Amino acid sequence: MSPVRPRLTQFPHGITAIDTDYHRPRFDASHLIVDEGRAAFVDTGTTHSVPALLAALAEMGLDRKSVDYVLLTHVHLDHAGGAGELMKYLPNAICIVHPRGARHMVDPAKLIAGTKAVYGEAAFQEMYGEIPLIPAERVRESKDGMVLRLGDRRLTLFHTPGHAKHHYCIFDDRPQAVFTGDTFGVSYRELDTDQGEFILPTTTPVHFDPQAYHQSVDRIMSFEPNACFLTHYSRVTDLDRLAEDLHREIDAFVAIARAHQGAEDRVSTIEQALIRHQAERMAAHGIKSPEETTRRVLDMDLQLDAQGLDVWLSQQEKQQA
Incomplete structure (x- = not known):
């Protein structure tokens, strides 16, 4: 080494x-x-x-x-x-x-x-x-x-x-x-x-x-x-604040996934919705250029998050079938 x-x-x-x-x-x-x-x-x-x-x-x-x-x-x-x-x-x-x-x-x-x-x-x-x-x-x-x-x-x-x-x-x-x-x-x-x-x-x-x-x-x-x-x-x-934010965001991620459950390209659609959502949060948090920052800092995270939400939706669909 x-x-x-x-x-x-x-x-x-x-x-x-x-x-x-x-x-x-x-x-x-x-x-x-x-x-x-x-x-x-x-x-x-x-x-x-x-x-x-x-x-x-x-x-x-x-x-x-x-x-x-x-x-x-x-x-x-x-x-x-x-x-x-x-x-x-x-x-x-x-x-x-x-x-x-x-x-x-x-x-x-x-x-x-x-x-x-x-x-x-x-x-x-x-x-x-x-x-x-x-x-x-x-x-x-x-x-x-x-x-x-x-x-x-x-x-x-x-x-x-x-x-x-x-x-x-x-x-x-x-x-x-x-x-x-x-x-x-x-x-x-x-x-x-x-x-x-x-x-x-x-x-x-x-x-x-x-x-x-x-x-x-x-x-x-x-x-x-x-x-x-x-x-x-x-x-x-x-x-205390961060735990509240996490609870709120877990629910927000679920809501975003369910809102786009029927989308043709579901993973991409969920990812774009997550980007918009986090950009709004960043703007409220005082972060400059929130959309650019979201894509630059959270690109890998939100891609994987969208994939995970898609898997979770598929599991929910199987349970309801």
């Missing part, structure tokens, strides 16, 4: 966000938690991200043997694609995965095939690279409510379906914060204004479940956290 200089954002209580260089700067973060000389990664980015994660350890003066856990909030490849490669360099680490996702880390063939079917071989390699398996003895399934010790702090893992059935979040008792993967939505720092942070849910295929999503947001808030650390992108703190 050629030397890299990782882009790090350090927070109190031994938490560091590492930019994984996926898609664009400040789009996708891995978080490193350090306590009493012991460390854990939360999400990994892709295989291409691994040099930055290892460089972060070196820059912070941490031995690779000090990493006890690689915590994968879920197995979507922008969160877990780099786990197999990263584990090669962390001799003491155990990878903690939701029971529904663990098999995909031990044998990623189905995960790889499904992703290639969506993006094609060339785009897959460019975005994700090779995805090595993780030996089964180094994978441990999460249990709802399980507690891990990291140094002198407690990490509580709790299952949070809605975005994905194979999703969990992590409550860290030291900063009283939750690492939320995608369950607390996405919030990019370039969308922050004097009105605060801007947030929206993510309905990526294929497990979007609005009722479960609402319940999982409420469960995150039941811990009364001071902050949430999102994979897309890192720390947000105005949590």
Whole structure:
């Protein structure tokens, strides 16, 4: 691996966000938690991200043997694609995965095939690279409510379906914060204004479940956290308002999907409606050039959100048939 200089954002209580260089700067973060000389990664980015994660350890003066856990909030490849490669360099680490996702880390063939079917071989390699398996003895399934010790702090893992059935979040008792993967939505720092942070849910295929999503947001808030650390992108703190926004937007996404259920090109029609909706929200949030900003910052998100809503509509149609 050629030397890299990782882009790090350090927070109190031994938490560091590492930019994984996926898609664009400040789009996708891995978080490193350090306590009493012991460390854990939360999400990994892709295989291409691994040099930055290892460089972060070196820059912070941490031995690779000090990493006890690689915590994968879920197995979507922008969160877990780099786990197999990263584990090669962390001799003491155990990878903690939701029971529904663990098999995909031990044998990623189905995960790889499904992703290639969506993006094609060339785009897959460019975005994700090779995805090595993780030996089964180094994978441990999460249990709802399980507690891990990291140094002198407690990490509580709790299952949070809605975005994905194979999703969990992590409550860290030291900063009283939750690492939320995608369950607390996405919030990019370039969308922050004097009105605060801007947030929206993510309905990526294929497990979007609005009722479960609402319940999982409420469960995150039941811990009364001071902050949430999102994979897309890192720390947000105005949590009461953001939780209200997420609940409202989950319902708005469902309404948009249902309003265009009979459209001939349903995915494209839903995507365009989502773009218009988010541009209106951005204008109200004080963001300049809201439509251009929506397309520039949320292009990948809204494409995937539209696809996920289409899958959800198809599931609803089958249930009603």
